[in-house]
Amino acid sequence: MLEVSWIHPYSQGMTESADAIATSLFASLREVGDPVERYQKVKELETRIDRGFKEIKAEVANELHDSRSWSEVGKLLGVTGSRAEQISRAAR
Numbered sequence: 001m002l003e004v005s006w007i008h009p010y011s012q013g014m015t016e017s018a019d020a021i022a023t024s025l026f027a028s029l030r031e032v033g034d035p036v037e038r039y040q041k042v043k044e045l046e047t048r049i050d051r052g053f054k055e056i057k058a059e060v061a062n063e064l065h066d067s068r069s070w071s072e073v074g075k076l077l078g079v080t081g082s083r084a085e086q087i088s089r090a091a092r
Contacts, residue, residue, distance in 0.1 A: 054090045
């Protein structure tokens with residue numbers, strides 16, 4: 001089942017809530033019988049998700065910066081302007 005989730009992670013398109021998707025993902029991981037294999041799959045997914053989140057955050061910061069200063073972007077994101085600029089480069 002986990003392998004299917006990698007290929008088609010959203011069985012009903014993007015209408016599912018992020019919480020429902022996370023719950024389904026965790027349930028799939030818990031179905032992996034071998035504890036070592038389960039741990040390895042969790043670590044692999046953790047790395048992949050972290051990388052994806054950084055890319056999305058960078059995209060958001062750069063999109064906001066198209067019409068704003070880094071200081072303004074930082075205020076919107078709840079960080080300093082210099083941190084917002086760092087976030088924009090995280091995916092590079």
